[in-house]
Amino acid sequence: MVETRASVSDVWAWLSDVPDPEIPAISLVDLGIIRDIAWQGDTLEVTVTPTYSGCPATSVINFEIEAALRAHGIQNLSLKRQIAPPWTTDWLSDAGRAKLEAYGIAPPQPAGGPQHCPLCKSTSVERISQFGSTPCKAQWRCTDCLEPFDYFKCI
Amino acid sequence: MSINGLIRLGDNALVLGQRLSEWCGHAPALEEDIALANIALDLIGQTQLWLGLAGEREGAGRSADTLAFHRDAWDFRNLLLVEQPNRDFAVTMMRQFLFDAWHFEALTALSTHDDDEINAIAQKSLKEVTYHRERATDMVIALGDGTEESHDRMQGALDRMWPYVGEMFTTDADDLTDMTALRPRFDAHVMAALAEATLTRPKSDFAHLGGKTGTRHSEHLGHMLATMQVLPRSYPDATW
Incomplete structure (x- = not known):
């Protein structure tokens, strides 16, 4: 049996290697802004929530996600912005909190x-x-x- | 659901965001420079959400950028308060304090709006504006109850800005919530802060009107828009 699509858990692992562009000590997953990863047919849909509505890193973050997933061979990709519920620092992972402090x-x-x-x-x-x-x-x-x-x- | 109601919220954030960004590189201290730029950034982000939704609901193909850069002063629906020039730091902080106190109450009310896209933007913005209001309040108290010079300047700023308070609490069918209902909570917050800041609320409640309806903006808006819009208007195909 050959899988033709990357598993969702693999994608989570790939994104946990993508550093936040403003605070490279933590990953996008640590920051808690990746809200969902799911396949919709042949398209991988990644749901991202902004930290602050005007944060200039948002467009860089989208670019980084796209670059990382393309590098892993994902061809059909859709990034979905979700603002509700609003991002909260409660979504920072424990690992992320420890990395912030160490940084x-x-x-x-x-x-x-x-x-x-x-x-x-x-x-x-x-x-x-x-x-x-x-x-x-x-x-x-x-x-x-x-x-x-x-x-x-x-x- | 009124498109104008969304445009009012977007224009308030846009015009004040643009005004605050004029301080970038000029504020009296590095921390203040950074703080004002950060608040401006939050407001421009909120603008993109409100005007983006307005354009989407209108369905005429106008994006947030089109609405921001390709309308003239008479099409803007912002409050007169936010288009007032920065003048000195006292006026800037007083304008911010009065706007934040209103903005906080308006967004709190809109957080439970029936429309899910509206309440989502309000909830997101409210988190940021809670911070803005806290800072502006601290600044008004510190400067009002500060030196004789800072106190006099803050009282002067309050006297100058007060005639622009009344418009925030006028309401019509375009508003997404009843703005008149926000006044008691606004007054409670503002009066407590002014008392602590040893500042005196002006006696007259005379209010300049015409910003949110677009019937009579002050002369300052056109000058501001000329600077803000010059690039996309000169080079309409420019992208960034």
Whole structure:
């Protein structure tokens, strides 16, 4: 028996190797923006939800998904944008949260601020600005090691 | 379901997004520059959703870009508040605070709209606008209850922007929700913040009207659109 279509679980595995263009430490799957992968006849349909509605990475993300899947031999591909339910940081995988922290970005917390400095782990942190280098991040600073760092906002 | 109702929401986000982006590279501090650019970005993203849906529902082949770049001032349906020029940082923040306070209530109401595409855009936008409102509120309080200079500038900005508040709470059949019903919750949020900011609400409730109906925009909109639209109008086949 020869499979003529890639399995959905293979496609998930391929996409979990595609880095987020803005935060390459985590993959698109870690970020929780790939909402569904399904075959519709001969066409592979990938459902993607944007993080922020104006995030300029969205078009790059679509390009990266397409490039990765084409490289694995997928010919008929359709990318579907889904905005409801809206993306939430709850969809970040545990692996993604750990990778963010290791990369120096504090992962989102329900309390609305970082648990501790991602570098020295001190809990003495203060907010510099609600907005950071990308729409999904805010700027914080550690008052012990004095390093500024990004905090991935909780939405 | 009114196409104009969708266009109003899209035009508010578009015009304010464009205004805020004028600060890019000019804001008083790097953090403020980044924050304003981020808010502008969110608003332009929301514009694409609202105007995209408006074009789709209209069914005349107009995309979000066509609506943004190929209409003239009299076809715009944004509130007069958002087309007002940036002037100084006090006016920019006060305009943002008053708009965010209204926008938050409007999107909250639209989050439970019967139309699934409308409530989806509202729910998505509301997450972003919750953040905008929180920041604008913090800024108004910090600057109002700040130095004598910052306090005076914020009071001046409030006096200047207040005549544009009333239009947000006028309503007609084109609106996707009853805007008059949003006023009590708006007032509660705004009055609490102004009290903390040691700012005084102007006594007169006189309101300039004509933006959301398109009957009388201020002179500022045309100048803004001239800058915003020049490229696609000069080179209609340009793509990016």
